[in-house]
Amino acid sequence: MGSNGGQDLQVLIERFEQGHATAAARLITILENGGEPAESVMDRIFPKARGAYRIGFTGPPGAGKSSLVLHISQLLRRRDVQIGVIAVDPTSPFSGGALLGDRIRMQRLTGDPGVFVRSLASRGSLGGISNCTDEVADLLDAFGKEMILIETVGVGQSELEIAETTHTVVVILVPESGDGIQAMKAGLMEIGDVFVMNKADHPDSELAAKEIEDTLRLKNVPDGAWIPPVVLTSALEGRGIKELAESIEKHHRYLEEEDRLVEKRRRILRSRVRSAFMDRMERKIWDDPSVREILSERIGDVYEGRLSPYRLVQELEKRVKIE
Amino acid sequence: MGSNGGQDLQVLIERFEQGHATAAARLITILENGGEPAESVMDRIFPKARGAYRIGFTGPPGAGKSSLVLHISQLLRRRDVQIGVIAVDPTSPFSGGALLGDRIRMQRLTGDPGVFVRSLASRGSLGGISNCTDEVADLLDAFGKEMILIETVGVGQSELEIAETTHTVVVILVPESGDGIQAMKAGLMEIGDVFVMNKADHPDSELAAKEIEDTLRLKNVPDGAWIPPVVLTSALEGRGIKELAESIEKHHRYLEEEDRLVEKRRRILRSRVRSAFMDRMERKIWDDPSVREILSERIGDVYEGRLSPYRLVQELEKRVKIE
Numbered sequence: 001m002g003s004n005g006g007q008d009l010q011v012l013i014e015r016f017e018q019g020h021a022t023a024a025a026r027l028i029t030i031l032e033n034g035g036e037p038a039e040s041v042m043d044r045i046f047p048k049a050r051g052a053y054r055i056g057f058t059g060p061p062g063a064g065k066s067s068l069v070l071h072i073s074q075l076l077r078r079r080d081v082q083i084g085v086i087a088v089d090p091t092s093p094f095s096g097g098a099l100l101g102d103r104i105r106m107q108r109l110t111g112d113p114g115v116f117v118r119s120l121a122s123r124g125s126l127g128g129i130s131n132c133t134d135e136v137a138d139l140l141d142a143f144g145k146e147m148i149l150i151e152t153v154g155v156g157q158s159e160l161e162i163a164e165t166t167h168t169v170v171v172i173l174v175p176e177s178g179d180g181i182q183a184m185k186a187g188l189m190e191i192g193d194v195f196v197m198n199k200a201d202h203p204d205s206e207l208a209a210k211e212i213e214d215t216l217r218l219k220n221v222p223d224g225a226w227i228p229p230v231v232l233t234s235a236l237e238g239r240g241i242k243e244l245a246e247s248i249e250k251h252h253r254y255l256e257e258e259d260r261l262v263e264k265r266r267r268i269l270r271s272r273v274r275s276a277f278m279d280r281m282e283r284k285i286w287d288d289p290s291v292r293e294i295l296s297e298r299i300g301d302v303y304e305g306r307l308s309p310y311r312l313v314q315e316l317e318k319r320v321k322i323e
Numbered sequence: 324m325g326s327n328g329g330q331d332l333q334v335l336i337e338r339f340e341q342g343h344a345t346a347a348a349r350l351i352t353i354l355e356n357g358g359e360p361a362e363s364v365m366d367r368i369f370p371k372a373r374g375a376y377r378i379g380f381t382g383p384p385g386a387g388k389s390s391l392v393l394h395i396s397q398l399l400r401r402r403d404v405q406i407g408v409i410a411v412d413p414t415s416p417f418s419g420g421a422l423l424g425d426r427i428r429m430q431r432l433t434g435d436p437g438v439f440v441r442s443l444a445s446r447g448s449l450g451g452i453s454n455c456t457d458e459v460a461d462l463l464d465a466f467g468k469e470m471i472l473i474e475t476v477g478v479g480q481s482e483l484e485i486a487e488t489t490h491t492v493v494v495i496l497v498p499e500s501g502d503g504i505q506a507m508k509a510g511l512m513e514i515g516d517v518f519v520m521n522k523a524d525h526p527d528s529e530l531a532a533k534e535i536e537d538t539l540r541l542k543n544v545p546d547g548a549w550i551p552p553v554v555l556t557s558a559l560e561g562r563g564i565k566e567l568a569e570s571i572e573k574h575h576r577y578l579e580e581e582d583r584l585v586e587k588r589r590r591i592l593r594s595r596v597r598s599a600f601m602d603r604m605e606r607k608i609w610d611d612p613s614v615r616e617i618l619s620e621r622i623g624d625v626y627e628g629r630l631s632p633y634r635l636v637q638e639l640e641k642r643v644k645i646e
Contacts, residue, residue, distance in 0.1 A: 039631070039633040039634075042631045042632070042633050043631045043633070043634065046628060046631040046632070047628045047629065047631075048628075049628060265626070266622075266626055269622070269625050269626060269632065270622060272632050273618070273622065273625065273632045273635055273636060273639075274609065276632055276633060276636045277608075277636045277639050277640070278601070278604075278605050278608075280636055280640055281601075281604060281605075281608060281640070281643065282601050282604075284640065284643070284645070285600075285601075285604060285645060286597065288645045290645055290646060291645060295596070299589075299592070299593060299596065302592050302596065303588070303589055303592060305369060305370045305371075305372060306370065307369075308362070308365045308366045308369040308370075309365070309369070309592065309595050309596045309599055310362040310365050310366070310599060311362075311366065312596055313596060313599045313600045313603055316596075316600050317600070317603055317604070317607065319645055319646055320604065320607070320643065320644075320645055321643075321644045321645070321646060322607070322608060322611045322613055322614060322642055322643055322644070323613060323642050323644060
């Protein structure tokens with residue numbers, strides 16, 4: 001950012017505060033790049049966040065997540081809700097190719113100043129939501145967006161991460177069989193607040209929706225707990241969108257009762273502090289000259305089988321003190 | 324383990340050294356449970372590992388990984404190679420149901436004292452190889468197994484983990500289209516040393532194999548670098564198994580040239596030390612009373628938006644000293 005980086009940042013933040021989308025886009029790039037500049041941006045942005053509601057959309061690739069996000073976005077815009085869309089999905093049309101219908105919907109959406117769309121690189125080639133998803137959501141929140149829609153592909157560990165980032169998790173499934181889909185479903189069952197059986201025109205969709213309902217009912221839930229509804233949709237034909245929006249709102253209202261949303265927001269912040277702290281510790285410890293010295297002296301013993309990796313770890317651990 | 328845990332462990336290790344599979348199985352359970360007993364086992368086991376060759380088998384669920392592992396195991400046994408099989412795949416027949424042919428192969432295999440088969444719980448519902456895969460592989464190595472075959476489902480971040488655990492990574496794909504498979508393939512392309520296009524009886528299998536070859540050829544590889552072969556197999560009919568085994572051996576020989584295998588083994592050990600150290604640090608730091616006190620005092624400011632999560636992290640960081 002050069003020697004007058006602080007000044008540049010100041011100008012950028014001012015333009016952001018005046019509502020310029022280009023400034024928001026540039027700030028997001030700074031957040032993506034991380035480091036001290038990203039932390040300075042966060043210092044300025046974080047207090048301005050007003051508590052936008054965050055909705056995660058996840059499911060196997062090809063289940064129609066992006067199409068549904070587009071439909072829900074259009075619906076929210078018709079109600080004049082300011083929205084932000086974050087796509088952390090390499091297979092998403094937000095990040096690349098799209099069906100023709102989606103592409104037209106995308107164009108309408110991106111031409112609307114009430115919507116801010118951003119796709120972020122995912123951490124892995126496929127799994128894992130971006131490291132800065134939370135921060136970008138904060139920024140869109142501070143930019144005045146009232147609802148943040150986050151699309152992420154639901155495979156592996158990312159499914160847990162989206163539940164730690166958003167307030168309502170929408171799990172989108174299709175009536176497909178196959179071991180792959182079955183295994184993914186198993187993980188996704190744990191995190192959904194609302195389930196969608198997309199491709200309602202498929203002959204097996206009602207049966208598949210029923211199966212999910214049955215699985216959910218088998219779980220032992222305490223009295224008054226949220227029971228996730230299963231909504232049948234057809235993203236292609238735009239059917240079931242209103243019902244999906246209603247289910248999301250219903251979950252939102254549920255969370256607002258008995259301070260559940262406050263508790264959830266706090267839990268999310270605590271887990272953010274924890275993971276940011278551990279990321280920093282990893283760098284700090286691993287770059288430390290004393291740690292590096294022990295490591296270079298003793299790793300040979302591990303290579304030769306004279307020392308188990310755990311004993312070396314214990315030696316390293318002795319160098320770290322907490323006051 | 325009771326008050327004479329150390330003595331029990333001693334007996335168990337002795338029986339393990341005498342070659343009793345039941346003792347090996349019990350020690351694996353101790354490794355799975357983790358903590359101090361696991362570390363004691365590792366202290367005893369680790370120096371006895373002789374450097375077994377580790378082969379990872381990964382790919383989308385339903386691609387036929389387990390069937391191929393069974394076929395390769397049978398082939399290795401006919402050559403009198405002592406083998407260990409670790410399945411970290413919730414969809415694997417090693418862990419549950421199987422095709423009839425596989426079940427028969429499994430029975431033959433498990434009746435053979437030259438084979439030790441163990442399935443491990445995966446960390447996530449689907450993604451992630453087990454935390455103790457490396458340790459179990461060490462144990463099987465110390466038990467006299469010459470080749471360790473590790474089967475893991477290739478989704479999300481686990482694909483990277485298997486590459487950090489094994490010497491040769493075999494990526495198994497099927498000639499299936501669909502966004503899901505495409506996205507998985509994208510991540511798997513990065514880590515394969517040998518590619519398998521299974522279900523060679525499928526009409527599109529040759530075309531699909533050709534596509535993978537083309538993708539691999541597009542990569543800019545330095546002179547003398549390994550170019551992953553693509554092998555057509557039919558796990559169902561047992562075709563292409565010999566060719567697959569030859570490709571794996573060829574990669575093994577390639578690694579043995581110019582100290583590549585030594586380097587790879589070291590890299591794997593370094594990354595094990597690093598991740599074990601960070602796991603330990605996370606517990607140590609997070610359980611520390613001083614850290615907990617700052618956290619409970621200041622987290623409220625984060626909740627109220629007065630303090631960004633990063634500034635709190637910086638405050639926490641000041642308490643950690645490295646000498």
